[in-house]
Amino acid sequence: MDAPLPRAPGEPLIRVIDVDTGYEGNAILERINFEVRKGEVFGILGGSGSGKSTIMKNMIGLLPPLAGRVLFGDDDVWAESAQRERIVSRFGVMYQSGALFGSMTLLENVRLPLETATDLPDDAIDLIARMKLELVGLEAFTGHLPSELSGGMQKRAGIARAMALDPEILFLDEPSSGLDPITAATLDATVRRLSESLGVTFVIVTHDLGSVFTAVDRVILLDRRAKGIIAEGDPRRLRDESDDPRVCAFFRREPEAANA
Amino acid sequence: MAALAIHDGPDGSRILALSGRLDAGALRELWRDVRRAVDEAASRRVVVDASGVDYCDGAGAALLVDLLRRPRTPAVEVRDLRPPYDALLALFDPVRLERDLDPEQPRRPVIEEIGRAAAAVARDTRLQVAFIGETTAALVYAATHPHSVRWKDVWRIAERAGADALPIVALISFLLGMILAFQSAVPMKRFGAEIFVADLIGLAMLRELGPLMTAILLAGRSGAAFAAEIGTMRVNQEVDALVTMGLDPVRFLVTPRIIAAMLMTPLLTLFANVVGLLGGAVTMQTFGIPFLTYFRETDTAVALEDFAAGFIKSFVFAILVAGIGCLRGLQTTAGASAVGEAATRAVVSGIILLVIVDGLFALAYYLLGI
Numbered sequence: 001m002d003a004p005l006p007r008a009p010g011e012p013l014i015r016v017i018d019v020d021t022g023y024e025g026n027a028i029l030e031r032i033n034f035e036v037r038k039g040e041v042f043g044i045l046g047g048s049g050s051g052k053s054t055i056m057k058n059m060i061g062l063l064p065p066l067a068g069r070v071l072f073g074d075d076d077v078w079a080e081s082a083q084r085e086r087i088v089s090r091f092g093v094m095y096q097s098g099a100l101f102g103s104m105t106l107l108e109n110v111r112l113p114l115e116t117a118t119d120l121p122d123d124a125i126d127l128i129a130r131m132k133l134e135l136v137g138l139e140a141f142t143g144h145l146p147s148e149l150s151g152g153m154q155k156r157a158g159i160a161r162a163m164a165l166d167p168e169i170l171f172l173d174e175p176s177s178g179l180d181p182i183t184a185a186t187l188d189a190t191v192r193r194l195s196e197s198l199g200v201t202f203v204i205v206t207h208d209l210g211s212v213f214t215a216v217d218r219v220i221l222l223d224r225r226a227k228g229i230i231a232e233g234d235p236r237r238l239r240d241e242s243d244d245p246r247v248c249a250f251f252r253r254e255p256e257a258a259n260a
Numbered sequence: 261m262a263a264l265a266i267h268d269g270p271d272g273s274r275i276l277a278l279s280g281r282l283d284a285g286a287l288r289e290l291w292r293d294v295r296r297a298v299d300e301a302a303s304r305r306v307v308v309d310a311s312g313v314d315y316c317d318g319a320g321a322a323l324l325v326d327l328l329r330r331p332r333t334p335a336v337e338v339r340d341l342r343p344p345y346d347a348l349l350a351l352f353d354p355v356r357l358e359r360d361l362d363p364e365q366p367r368r369p370v371i372e373e374i375g376r377a378a379a380a381v382a383r384d385t386r387l388q389v390a391f392i393g394e395t396t397a398a399l400v401y402a403a404t405h406p407h408s409v410r411w412k413d414v415w416r417i418a419e420r421a422g423a424d425a426l427p428i429v430a431l432i433s434f435l436l437g438m439i440l441a442f443q444s445a446v447p448m449k450r451f452g453a454e455i456f457v458a459d460l461i462g463l464a465m466l467r468e469l470g471p472l473m474t475a476i477l478l479a480g481r482s483g484a485a486f487a488a489e490i491g492t493m494r495v496n497q498e499v500d501a502l503v504t505m506g507l508d509p510v511r512f513l514v515t516p517r518i519i520a521a522m523l524m525t526p527l528l529t530l531f532a533n534v535v536g537l538l539g540g541a542v543t544m545q546t547f548g549i550p551f552l553t554y555f556r557e558t559d560t561a562v563a564l565e566d567f568a569a570g571f572i573k574s575f576v577f578a579i580l581v582a583g584i585g586c587l588r589g590l591q592t593t594a595g596a597s598a599v600g601e602a603a604t605r606a607v608v609s610g611i612i613l614l615v616i617v618d619g620l621f622a623l624a625y626y627l628l629g630i
Contacts, residue, residue: 102597118284120319124291128284128322131352143362147594165284166317193351197344198317 010038013169013201014059019068021055027066028054030227034220036169041195041202043212043235045250046222052205053096053173055222059203060171061088089117092167096174098158100146106133106157107142113164132160135190152179156187163194169201170194176208184208188215209251213239221247262286262313262320264293273305279312282320291323298327298336306332311340321348329354391510391587398511399518413516414523421482421517421582422524426531428481432473433532437461437539440469445547454547458554459561461540466562470533471570472618475577478525479610483585486517487606490589491599499590514586518579525578526571533570569630573621577614584610 012035022028028051036042046052057063059070061077061084070077072087100109110129114120120128133139136156146154155178162170172191176184188211194200204216212219212235219238221231223246231238231247239251248254262280269275276297280286298306308327313320327336341349368376402409441457448454490513493499502509541554588606592598 114284118319119288120284121291124287124319124322124326127326127357128319130357131318131322131325134352134357139356140361142360143364147598163318166319193347197348 020066043216043219050222092162098154274301284319316345417520433536434539437536441540441543458557462558465536486585491592491602521578521582529574
């Protein structure tokens with residue numbers, strides 16, 4: 001159950017180079033460097049307020065970094081807006097709350113990116129959308145509005161929508177928060193399956209250690225006080241072998257006092 | 261790119277050989293061709309040879325599922341799809357996907373719709389009556405226990421609903437005064453009676469237009485804002501949090517808003533009256549009536565009770581607009597559109613109520629001889 005098979009690292013897909021991240025001159029993280037390789041499940045970990053969601057916003061084109069560059073392949077995400085739109089359209093993003101459009105049914109939510117980006121026949125779009133919803137176990141709720149569903153179901157529908165166009169890279173912001181353990185485990189299994197069968201690259205922002213140990217290949221651990229990355233690598237090895245007390249405390253779920 | 265080759269197998273079956281990349285970009289033409297090929301095979305066995313497929317994403321899998329789910333005998337077979345894509349295809353059950361598991365509800369008959377709408381109106385009326393009761397109780401409590409009112413909130417809301425509304429109230433009333441003066445001065449001039457424009461504007465502004473226009477502006481600005489604010493709090497479960505902390509949402513959220521509106525609306529009305537009269541005076545200048553003459557005429561035409569009639573109305577209007585805004589906010593259901601709907605309903609029902617109550621006031625003043 002633990003430890004997915006180690007895979008040969010692919011070429012870098014996203015490179016974050018010397019990035020300062022934060023809001024309006026107030027840097028939460030400074031001089032961050034890491035890369036996400038093709039085909040891996042990459043985790044951005046850290047406590048609350050460590051800037052993990054903010055750096056994801058830098059990567060998906062929502063918030064410009066205060067300094068530094070984010071490269072997708074060889075293209076700078078933040079170079080110019082036309083290029084950014086082109087790059088970002090190849091990403092799939094699931095937001096923390098699902099971010100479904102409230103006036104549309106689940107099926108319409110998943111259909112929307114397919115309708116705008118492809119010119120497949122209408123019933124083919126319908127079938128693809130329903131298959132995506134089946135992948136996340138929501139095939140019996142296609143005609144429901146998001147407000148008629150529980151938070152966990154909305155989140156799963158958010159993933160289905162993010163996967164609609166089979167993006168090369170899927171960003172998941174706190175996928176397991178608010179989910180029951182069984183649903184969270186199903187989600188982890190879905191991530192592994194998509195990663196292994198389709199070679200989709202995942203970037204997962206989370207602090208759910210259960211998901212990290214079962215689904216994630218490689219992580220960076222962010223720290224608020226250090227304003228940077230304090231550990232990088234296979235999460236299971238970090239848990240077992242790291243001698244940094246902050247890293248041990250995080251992976252062994254020890255209280256903050258042990259940090260000092 | 262993806263390609264399709266059709267040939268017949270030795271056992272008489274129709275073989276569709278797919279090759280290349282099966283992804284959304286490549287499927288537009290292919291999807292139609294493959295479907296047609298299956299239809300043309302009529303009752304013969306159809307085998308999809310997928311050994312030449314190099315890549316297959318979700319859209320490609322959808323194409324294969326689309327063939328597998330066709331209601332035909334014998335069913336389509338897919339052969340030699342290589343791993344890991346065969347595992348992807350195995351995730352889906354074509355038979356289940358053929359059925360719509362969540363069909364749309366059939367439309368209700370018209371009679372039932374009318375009944376439901378009537379029941380909704382009755383329910384809403386009951387809620388409004390209950391809300392009036394709760395609000396009155398909360399206001400009485402606030403009057404007898406002034407320290408229980410969150411005065412900091414009251415001043416903050418009063419600033420936004422009152423002081424911040426001064427420019428728009430000034431603009432509207434000034435223009436209203438000017439337009440009213442101009443429209444009435446032209447015909448009255450023919451009878452040499454343009455001086456009485458001052459009487460008209462004085463009475464109209466003080467008794468009707470000053471309070472009514474101010475209240476309508478309040479409904480548009482603050483009524484909608486109250487509904488959106490409280491509605492968002494409702495959606496974010498902040499209202500639930502208040503209840504579980506033992507705080508009454510009406511006392512905590514509604515009372516400060518109504519008090520702020522009651523303090524500010526009469527002042528805004530006063531301001532609107534003065535600016536409206538000024539607007540009239542400016543127009544009348546162009547008709548050769550000096551400021552002093554205009555104001556002296558207004559003074560003789562308007563009595564204190566005319567001013568009081570409008571001023572009292574503005575208190576009632578304030579309670580109506582702020583109350584309905586808060587009620588619509590508290591009634592907000594879930595979802596992003598719900599807050600917008602609450603704001604819209606606050607403005608619409610606010611204005612309807614204003615007009616109705618203004619009519620009642622006119623009747624009451626007539627009967628009382630004011």
